[in-house]
Amino acid sequence: MKALVLALLVTLLGGCPEEQPGLDVIGDAKGGDAAVSDLAGDGASDGDGKMVPDLVLPPDSDPNKMSCYTSSSGCTGTPGSVYKCQGICRAGVMLRDKNTGQWGACQGQVLSIGFEICGDGRDTNCDGDKNQGCQTLIFFGGKVSGKTVTDDSGKGKHGTLQGGVSSKKGGIKGGEYLSFAGKKSRVNFPIAFGTNITIAFWFRTSDLAKIKAEAGWLFVFGKNDSSNTSKPRWAAIINPGLQLGTVRGWFEVPGSSHHQEFHFGATTSSALVIDGQWHLAVFTTTVAWRAFYLDGAVVTSEANKIVYGSYKIDFSGVKLGVIGHRKDAPDVGALKGDIDDFQLDSHVWTAAEVKSYYNFLKP
Numbered sequence: 001m002k003a004l005v006l007a008l009l010v011t012l013l014g015g016c017p018e019e020q021p022g023l024d025v026i027g028d029a030k031g032g033d034a035a036v037s038d039l040a041g042d043g044a045s046d047g048d049g050k051m052v053p054d055l056v057l058p059p060d061s062d063p064n065k066m067s068c069y070t071s072s073s074g075c076t077g078t079p080g081s082v083y084k085c086q087g088i089c090r091a092g093v094m095l096r097d098k099n100t101g102q103w104g105a106c107q108g109q110v111l112s113i114g115f116e117i118c119g120d121g122r123d124t125n126c127d128g129d130k131n132q133g134c135q136t137l138i139f140f141g142g143k144v145s146g147k148t149v150t151d152d153s154g155k156g157k158h159g160t161l162q163g164g165v166s167s168k169k170g171g172i173k174g175g176e177y178l179s180f181a182g183k184k185s186r187v188n189f190p191i192a193f194g195t196n197i198t199i200a201f202w203f204r205t206s207d208l209a210k211i212k213a214e215a216g217w218l219f220v221f222g223k224n225d226s227s228n229t230s231k232p233r234w235a236a237i238i239n240p241g242l243q244l245g246t247v248r249g250w251f252e253v254p255g256s257s258h259h260q261e262f263h264f265g266a267t268t269s270s271a272l273v274i275d276g277q278w279h280l281a282v283f284t285t286t287v288a289w290r291a292f293y294l295d296g297a298v299v300t301s302e303a304n305k306i307v308y309g310s311y312k313i314d315f316s317g318v319k320l321g322v323i324g325h326r327k328d329a330p331d332v333g334a335l336k337g338d339i340d341d342f343q344l345d346s347h348v349w350t351a352a353e354v355k356s357y358y359n360f361l362k363p
């Protein structure tokens, strides 16, 4: 692959390589990483702390194209110049309308996600460090050894596979993912967190109609303390909704006599899930606020309502998480499908951060 990229670069550079030392394939903002790093001569990949040339246009090639980058962090340079970028950040290209003379939007650029994720092996906030200041509590990228799935965040919260969960290759941006066989397939994991939480994961269903027919529930994440009693519990659920493929989410949180439900969106949500396609679900909540996003777009964003008495969202004391199905009803609505890059984060992701994350990783 590297040889092919270099050959392409040589072709593009033509007779004046000394004028364009960092030429990347224009507009491929996602694909040039390795070659760019190698051309920069630092012998390392993203996150090594060095700025690498990302993109430049031949100065006299097409007057209606120009390199661009619209954020003040992640890349340095000026429109039309060679941008130098760190981490996942990449410059883009803008085009000029030949009739009006107006420059269009900057296309293909990759901006900082805005915060660090620990466990994904990337410098997601483009500051030259892959693992600094992150609030990632757990990250399952899909690496499995025996019956254990590795917590890539480095926190040591490894998961335990049960009932036919396996690791497969070909997940989001390559690498492994977790495949669930339905029924009693699940991943148990130790976890503790408080009132501020983000739950983010990529998922791919294989039989939405069956899930809907069984219970109308897509997945349930977590519940129970380590004593494994029925309460308290917590859950983040995706519900196929009234129409097949539409989704909503909700949290169930601990309560003394009844669990409390905090819904994320109506059953008539127009957010669509399609079998065989990867989708991104993100739940965020504080005591006062909650939001649910599908594929980078907001489904629900609203103040937390008190549903039962004076109960509020508070996950303090929760010690066990479960991915794949309800612990108290393991055969109902269990996930038959795939999960990748499942993560819990005590940083409450903003809408802009969710969108940037989705745009960077979307298939």
Ligand SMILES: [Ca+2]
Pocket (backbone or CB within 6 Å): 116, 123, 124, 125, 126, 127, 128, 129, 130, 131, 132
């Ligand atoms: Ca970083």
